[in-house]
Amino acid sequence: MLISILRIGKVSLEVLERIKENLKDAFPDTECSVIPQEAPLPRESLDKHRMQHRSDMILSLVHELAEKMRNVHRVLGVVDVDIFVPGMNFVFGQAECPGKTAVISLWRLRPEFYGAPENMNILVERGTKEAVHELGHTMGLEHCSNPFCVMYFSNSIFETDRKKSLFCWKCYVKVQKFLFALGERLGKGCLQG
Ligand SMILES: [Zn+2]
Ligand SMILES: [Zn+2]
Structure with missing residues (x-):
């Protein structure tokens, strides 16, 4: 599977490069890249x-751009602004499920948002969890009751910090099934030339 990370607006490349490396631990046989532009x-x-951005509108933009990326299987858009969906105060992320x-x-993963000192490692760890979570949704996974x-x-x-950046075994089986089905489809595609 090929995952591309797309910056929308100004986002730290250093943080994204580190999240990219971590994604490989959560998803086996996966290549990740950060789109330069x-x-x-x-x-x-x-x-x-509200001085917040609508995440559903940003997701639509990512969807539009992703349609043009033929060889990429998943596109993860990353913003560094506060986002929300109507009916909620904020969201950490949003995804097509499946899609x-x-x-x-x-924005809300930064320790300084909560009055704590800046900490790159904490930001990367939280960013990885949210990225894996939303990419899990794109593979059709729903929320899991295991905290x-x-x-x-x-x-x-607090709940983001408590959970791990990996899937529980029940969810991991679903990820593996998804990746297996994707591999089958790609394999058949090759045979057909
Ligand atoms: Zn979710
Ligand atoms: Zn789970």
Whole structure:
């Protein structure tokens, strides 16, 4: 499987390079790359009253761009602004379930958002968990009731910190099934030339 990471607006490349490396631990036989060009944040996604961006609109943009990327299986959009969906105060990320695209925000993963000192390692660890979680959704995985599984729905940073960046065995079986089916499809594609 090939996962591409797309920056939307200004996002630290250093953080993304480290998240990219960590994704390989969660998904076997997967290649990841960071797309060099950044896409601009869609202007219409900003809610001026809330000073937050609509994640569903950002996800639509990623979807549109991903359609043009033929050889890529998943596209993970990353923003460094606060995002929300109507009906919720904020979200850490959003994904098509199943689908090709997902989006995460680093904004509320920063320790300094909670009044703690800046810490790159914590930011990368949290970013990895949210990235694996949303990519899990794109493979059709739903939320898991195991609070240590990466597919557990975290409503707060405490819950993000408690869970691991890996799938529990039940979820991991689903990931493996997905990857096996994808490999089968790709294999057949090759035979057909
Ligand atoms: Zn979720
Ligand atoms: Zn699980």
